Amino acid sequence: GAGVSQSPRYKVAKRGQDVALRCDPISGHVSLFWYQQALGQGPEFLTYFQNEAQLDKSGLPSDRFFAERPEGSVSTLKIQRTQQEDSAVYLCASSLGSGATNEKLFFGSGTQLSVL
Amino acid sequence: SQKIEQNSEALNIQEGKTATLTCNYTNYSPAYLQWYRQDPGRGPVFLLLIRENEKEKRKERLKVTFDTTLKQSLFHITASQPADSATYLCALGNAGNNRKLIWGLGTSLAVNP
Numbered sequence: 001g002a003g004v005s006q007s008p009r010y011k012v013a014k015r016g017q018d019v020a021l022r023c024d025p026i027s028g029h030v031s032l033f034w035y036q037q038a039l040g041q042g043p044e045f046l047t048y049f050q051n052e053a054q055l056d057k058s059g060l061p062s063d064r065f066f067a068e069r070p071e072g073s074v075s076t077l078k079i080q081r082t083q084q085e086d087s088a089v090y091l092c093a094s095s096l097g098s099g100a101t102n103e104k105l106f107f108g109s110g111t112q113l114s115v116l
Numbered sequence: 117s118q119k120i121e122q123n124s125e126a127l128n129i130q131e132g133k134t135a136t137l138t139c140n141y142t143n144y145s146p147a148y149l150q151w152y153r154q155d156p157g158r159g160p161v162f163l164l165l166i167r168e169n170e171k172e173k174r175k176e177r178l179k180v181t182f183d184t185t186l187k188q189s190l191f192h193i194t195a196s197q198p199a200d201s202a203t204y205l206c207a208l209g210n211a212g213n214n215r216k217l218i219w220g221l222g223t224s225l226a227v228n229p
Contacts, residue, residue, distance in 0.1 A: 004159070031215065042120075042205055042219030043160070056216060091159050104150065105217075107159025 002026075004108035006092050012114045013082045021077045021111045023092030030098045032075050033105065034067055035091040043091055049075060050098045082115045089113070118144045118218055122206060126224040135193040137223045139206035142187060144218065147211035149182055149189050154203045154222065163204075164191075196227045 005024040013019050025032050031050055035043035036059075045059040051072035060067070064083075069075040079086055089112050093105040121140045129135050139149070148167045152160035166173045166182045166189065173180050179192040193200050203224050207217040 033215070040221065042207075042221050043217075044219070045216045048215045059216070093159070104162035104165060105160075107161070109158050 004092055004094055004106050006090075006108035006111050008111060009109065010112050010114075012116065015082060015084060015115055017082050017115075018078065018080045019082055019113065021079075021090050021092075021113070023075045023077070023108060025073065025075070025092070025094030026096075026106055027073075029094035029096055029106070030072075031095040031103070032069055033093040033095075034075070034077050035093065036061075037089045037091055037110070039088075046077070046090075079113075082113075084115050087113055087115045118142070120144075120206065120208060120218060120220040122204075122220040123223040126226065128226045128228060129196055131196060131198060131227055131229050133196055135196050135200065135225055135227070137191040137204050137225065139189040139191070139220055140187060141208060144187075144208060145184075146208035146218075148209050149180075150207045150209070150217070151178075151180055151189075151191050152205045152207065154205055160205055193225075198227045198229050201226050 007022045033048050034046040036046055037043045047067045048056040049069040052069050064080045066078045089110040091107055091110045093107045095103040095105050119142045150165045151163045153163055154160045164173055164180045166180050177194045181190045203222040205222040206220045209217050
């Protein structure tokens with residue numbers, strides 16, 4: 001596609017609900033990242049995929065957070081039993097290759113999650 | 117712990133002037149540094165990358181410097197325009213297989229016509 005696409009754009013959840021956030025990376029991009037951005041803060045790393053392999057999930061805040069990329073393209077970030085502190089913008093980014101660590105990232109517009 | 121500091125206050129400048137944004141870091145030895153622009157309600161957009169062995173990089177009206185002794189990067193926008201108004205983020209990365217970028221909080225820039 002033309003860019004990284006994320007859906008939904010906005011999500012309101014009641015505390016305790018499960019949510020699923022979708023990311024469509026740029027076609028052919030090997031690497032995919034999820035970041036969490038709180039209001040007025042910089043993005044915080046959550047997890048990284050190289051194709052379908054989840055190589056780093058050290059940023060996931062708890063075992064309620066789960067990400068997958070089963071076919072090496074679309075990715076889903078799932079949050080179980082949402083809490084108010086999960087409210088943030090969830091950004092997805094992709095990059096072309098996997099060998100160079102200094103590649104630029106292409107970001108989607110994010111999903112703004114509000115947990116009431 | 118690793119820490120990145122960007123201009124703590126929002127920056128307001130007059131159109132046509134040069135905007136200078138700072139990114140300072142501690143307890144970290146990055147292999148490279150990236151600058152991104154973020155508009156409200158959008159994801160960050162890549163602007164420039166500079167490696168640890170580079171002193172300066174330029175792209176059109178943008179210039180970035182990297183001083184590993186001072187642990188600082190400066191980002192300049194010359195001949196600024198109102199359309200340059202946005203939040204600017206710096207992000208640091210390691211060499212090797214670590215793909216995790218460490219981000220600053222960002223600096224809000226307003227260019228007044």
